[in-house]
Amino acid sequence: MVSVTVLFVGSSLLASLRRAEREINERYGVAAKIRAHNATLPFAGQQWTSVERDLAASDIVFVIHVTDSENALQIAGALDRYRERHRAVVVINCLRDLMLRTRMGKLDLTGRSTAAAPGVVRRAGAWMASYARGRTKQHNGRSPERYLKYFAHVPAILRIIPARGRLLDSKHYLTLFSYFLQPTPANVRSMLLYAIKHYAAVDGRRIKLDPPETRPVVGIYHPDAPSVFPTFKAYRRWYESRPARPRLDPNRSIGMLLMRTQIVSGACRHYDYLIRAIESEGLPVIPALSTFMDNREACRAFLVNPDDQSPRVGQLLSLTGFSFVGGPAMNDSKAAVQFLKGLNRPFHSVVNLEAQRIEDWIENPIGLNPVQTAMQVAIPEIDGATDPIVFGGAPAAGDQPEPIEERCRRIARRLARWDRLRTAPKADIRLAVVLYCFPPNRGNLGTAADLDVFPSLFDILRRLKMEGYGIDLPAGPDALREMLLDGSRSAGDAPAAIAHRLPADDYYRLCPYVEEIELEWGPAPGRINSRGRDIMIHGVRLGDAFIGVQPTFGYEGDPMRLLMAKGSAPHHGFMGFYTFLREVFRADAVIHFGTHGALEFMPGKQAGLSGRCWPDRLIGDFPNIYVYSVNNPSEGSIAKRRSYAELISYLTPPVENAGLYKELASLKELIAAYRQAADERQREYLFEAIREKAADLHLEPSSEGIDERLPVP
């Protein structure tokens, strides 16, 4: 029995490894046990115990793509401990410390520098190092050539290495690597078999191997097509020839970036579902294979018209989970932003669970684990990406990614809403603007850090009207504010005018979450933002714009709720407000106005929200444009991750030196006189005056390290 352990990263390899094990045993008659572990997260506890047990019992070890230093360190340690047991250790695309554990026959990098390796291996190693670190040299790559080059490179080297002698093991290493570069199920099987044939204690002569299958390196994929299209032209011919499909309208098509390894290894059910979900919203798609370290290459090849550089897509949706330029661990956001600015299309980056099973994500109260949040959310944000929504991942019982259907539909519908903003006549667009009032008191209407809300809002409405939106503009900022305040005359402690009364019966009919809210807040309409049987919607209607006032969390006057350790569902008034925007006013987009509101802090996962998280339910499919202070990137990030906001930063107010005023200014003058006075008696006299004035001003000198106090006169 040959024992092989494979430590790998990501979600695309597992299915192929499992299948390979079966085929090797059944078809090739080699008794082999393939043990696979996903090393995306640091191994800990039980899992590490089982990894170590497998490593201790393995003839051959593959370590692939491990760039997490904690994992690298512990894996390297274990490789050293079981060195005697292993007949071959094959390390591919890992951190340097791990690469140096590569050991196959005469090729032994242990304890040496890479410089000691044969030149051919060194060259491959250098490429891998740059691949692992994602470091790319500055280049203005006009074509995907550079990326393609890597794939052509290895087989070219292989051809010139003799199949015997000193370099034999190096040739084996590169052969394994070239199987790995095209991780089709057959190539993954061949990679394992090849290592077994040459390094395990079996009769290798019986094992016959296929040369590496090749797959296109770049291209356009579609689940309904027989193969990947090498050119946009070919794709378009096929796509538009099918009667049910829309034309590839350059203003509307969704340009998608897919991970090539998932396509090559056939692990693409999650892609297929999302593609079809988007198409079922009536949007055409162009799903291009990502050029991994630099997606400008894929975009230039397929998503931009080479004749005039105009985009072929209306929106860009990245499914890679990596930075746009730079690969998995680096991000050249400057280059990315420059390119995306030129493209000038919304850029969304959605998340496939690479280091978490679907069930774990569902059950985990934080949602995405920290490694994925950093890599797949925080870094794409720096490229300007929005909508960090989870669309797929491997279930506990399966070995390849599956779609999370409800999330895919959310993504598709949100794309459709953005598409409507992009393409519908402005006069047909309905816009909701949400203001805050916190603490809830009419005097606080228009709460926003550092922003004078009413003149700001008025200027925006005036500008949007000029742009063609159907807005009934009030006479001025004060008039706008008075309209909002006025109706509160007869409204008890209501924060603002009542724009609409949403009958509880309608609310029950329109909102699918009422029963869950009732568990915490009792039957609708409840105590807050309600009168009689109605939910009160505060705000004013200005033609196709609705200016609303967001309800608060509802803790005021409710000590019990205030004291709860965890947040509770939004109250009926809060949910009713957004239900009104969606179902009654039928907004096409929402502008949240000023730093900051309550929606994005409602209970739910921290990142990678599910359909059960309240912020996701509240914001739903609305494009969410958020006017936000530039000096609050932290709370702003919560709005981006938990309510899919696109922030439009605003400047903070001018700052000046505080200066001195009233008696403080006279004190300074007295001190100036004291400092200039040469006469001792005059100084004494001035000192008395200073002391008195300082005491009047409650000033006593106090600063670091001062132990005496000015005596009180």
Add this chain to the structure above:
Amino acid sequence: MTPEERDRLVLRLYDNLLDIEQRLIPTGLHVFGRPPGDAEAADMLRMVASFDRPEFGVRSLPGLVARGLGLPAYEVLLAESGSSEYRLAQRERVEAVVRLAIERFLTGGGEGAARLLAGEANVPVDESLAIFRLLGTIREQLRENGELDALVRAMNGEYIEPGPGADIVQNPGILPTGRNTHAVNPYGIPSAVAFRRAEAVTASLLNRFLQERGRYPEAIGMVLWGMDNIKTQGEGVAQALRLIGVEPRRDGMNRVSDIEVVPLDRLGRPRIDVVMTVSGIFRDLFAQTMELLDRAVRKVAAMDEPPEMNFVRKHAEAGAREDLAFDDAAARVFSNSPGSYGTNVDVMVADGQWDGADEIGKLFVTRKCFAYGRSLEGREARALMESALSRVEVTYQNVDSAEVGITDVDHYFEYLGGLTKAVQNRTGERPDVYLSDSLAPLGKVRSLEELVRLETRTKTLNPKWYEGMLKHGFRGVAEIERRVANTFGWSATAGAVDDWIYDEIASTYFLDEAMFERLRSLNVHSARSLAARLIEAEGRGFWAADEAVSQRLRSLFADLEDQLEGLAR
């Protein structure tokens, strides 16, 4: 008193005045899409010019002037001007040249200003020109506000460029605004610069305690937010690491992935126990960093060192004697339950929903007692948090911003005040409360009381500030009311507000009839809240008001109520 003693007192008083005079304050509110007036930019530009900015290839202007004049470094002048007339005069000389140069820049452009600096202070033209190029860019970017265009473009479904978030003085790279603000790569925290800058602040903090108490504090309760740690690339985190006596380590991919313990002989002082209360936002944005902080504490707790030099270990062992598992006794990173945010102390205080003295601290612990780190993952751990808090002698928070002060938002009293109350509940006495001013060149540390006074003098009572707010009418009154409500928050949570502060607020806004009429006519609702807040301060015993003042307030409040009744009818 000898003349020398007298001189020393006057100098220190003067230093205090300069602190007030030179503090940056916002003077008004922003209107979306509108550029600020140019006259308002001089102080801000001078402040921008007073930092070394290697990212722009620019050195601090006061630094260049001091050097050109053959004086000691500007930091030295700042540090010594409170105790030496000689240094004070030198500092004033430097500042006068800088002021003149900025004025010349604003009226005559960078070249004229550079020539002036060369003539007055021997500053090499190429070095000063680099500064003025940066200032020129800032000025241009301020003049061309693109926020409205950006909003229209977002509505059109176009790409909105990302941009960093910070105070303009901290990072002029936030311009132009109208961009999609982003956070930072959490693996980069803390940056090397942040770790270096943290040294001065932690030294000031410990020295301050040392001078007042004659020993080091054994445990510090620290508040960590996402906001300052994003804007400063992790200065707050770096301070916590330094207090514990560890250094961050970076891996082959330049990610902060581990820590290394600084040996005691190099540290030269005991390791301070740090109890970290982390905002829900920090928890979300910096999960890796929370793990790193937790690992740092555990590593230090396991060091075989004498207890008087390693308070982390000392306390973990003490905790273990209280029947906690040693591992549990070393839990030091606490935040909200997963997916929840905030302490609710702000609402409790704003809404007056507390009676007993311990309720605020209890609420803080209820909301914040979820322990984080490897294997804890947000487990509710009230007993662990209370045990850790029971040893805290100082509560502390890093303040990075000139724009967001401790009376500008309710979050400061909600967190630092809430933590202070929670400690007081455990120990029976209020801990010393300190805040740092990490924008200040010397990493200044102030007591809470000092900072409340400074904020009050520079903002709430300062005509420059409140007239700036009142230019905005309705919203301006609400802003004034918020400052007073937040000041009240410091009474409620930390008893840190002097009587005279409330006296002066009442006198400025209510006893001055013309002012009262302005407030009432601009925003009667907020005027009413403001009066109610002062009355509540007196009622709760935070303010020993003069009887006549109290009467007057009540009668004005009744007037306002009547007016609102009339409105409602």
